Amino acid sequence: MRDKDGVSTALLICEAAEYYLSKKMTLVDAMRTLYQEFGFFKNKLFNFEFEGSAGFAKMQSIMEQLRSNFPNSIDRNKLVEMYDYKNKVKTDSVGKTEPLTLPVSDVLKFCYENNISCVVRPSGTEPKLKLYCSAKNDSPEKADQLINVMYETFSTIFK
Numbered sequence: 001m002r003d004k005d006g007v008s009t010a011l012l013i014c015e016a017a018e019y020y021l022s023k024k025m026t027l028v029d030a031m032r033t034l035y036q037e038f039g040f041f042k043n044k045l046f047n048f049e050f051e052g053s054a055g056f057a058k059m060q061s062i063m064e065q066l067r068s069n070f071p072n073s074i075d076r077n078k079l080v081e082m083y084d085y086k087n088k089v090k091t092d093s094v095g096k097t098e099p100l101t102l103p104v105s106d107v108l109k110f111c112y113e114n115n116i117s118c119v120v121r122p123s124g125t126e127p128k129l130k131l132y133c134s135a136k137n138d139s140p141e142k143a144d145q146l147i148n149v150m151y152e153t154f155s156t157i158f159k
Contacts, residue, residue, distance in 0.1 A: 039115075039136045042143035046131040046151055047123075048158045055127050062129065062158055066108055066120060071157075074112045075149045083109040118150050129158060 013027070020030045050059050067087070072079050082091045085107040088100045107121040115136035122129055131154050135146035 035140075039138055040140045040143045041115075041134070041136050042140065042147055043132065043134045044147050044151075046133065046155070048129045048131065048155070050127050050129070052127070059122050059127070059129055063106055063108065063120070063122065066157065070108075070110060071153050074116050074118075074153060075146055077113040077116050077146075079110060079112055081111040083107075083111075085109075116146055116150070118154060120154070131155075131158075 016030070017027055020027060025033075050056065063086075067084055070079070070082060078093065080093055083089075083100065084091070085100060085102060085105045088102070088104060090098045090100055105121070107119065110118045110120075112118075115134070117134045119132040120129060131151070133147045133150040135143045135150070137143040137146060
């Protein structure tokens with residue numbers, strides 16, 4: 001589209017509202033139906049700050065440590081794949097590797113069973129590591145619990 005994302009999105013929301021109104025549903029009703037069919041997806045960003053040159057060295061050390069010593073499971077959900085964009089390699093649960101063709105970037109993505117994933121990367125502008133957690137479950141509370149377990153697991157590594 002040749003328009004700003006927000007404007008285009010507003011148009012799509014209006015079209016969705018009109019569609020669901022014709023079915024005597026609100027957008028909230030439509031979201032509940034989607035959640036019941038596909039589950040609840042939660043995403044949360046956590047920032048871990050590291051000050052000064054010692055902080056920068058600590059961030060690099062953590063990223064390198066995670067490449068070889070990462071959480072093999074989250075709440076009994078086993079690691080399925082790990083993506084290392086710095087070394088351009090994807091590794092599965094049995095150690096089989098495949099090359100990645102995306103540009104080099106100091107980013108790690110950990111994919112676990114049951115649609116659970118974590119992405120770790122240093123900020124490009126600030127002295128902090130960013131942890132992006134995603135979880136899917138049959139209730140928002142259970143998805144939140146998984147996010148909290150991911151946070152606890154990775155924050156222990158970041159200390």
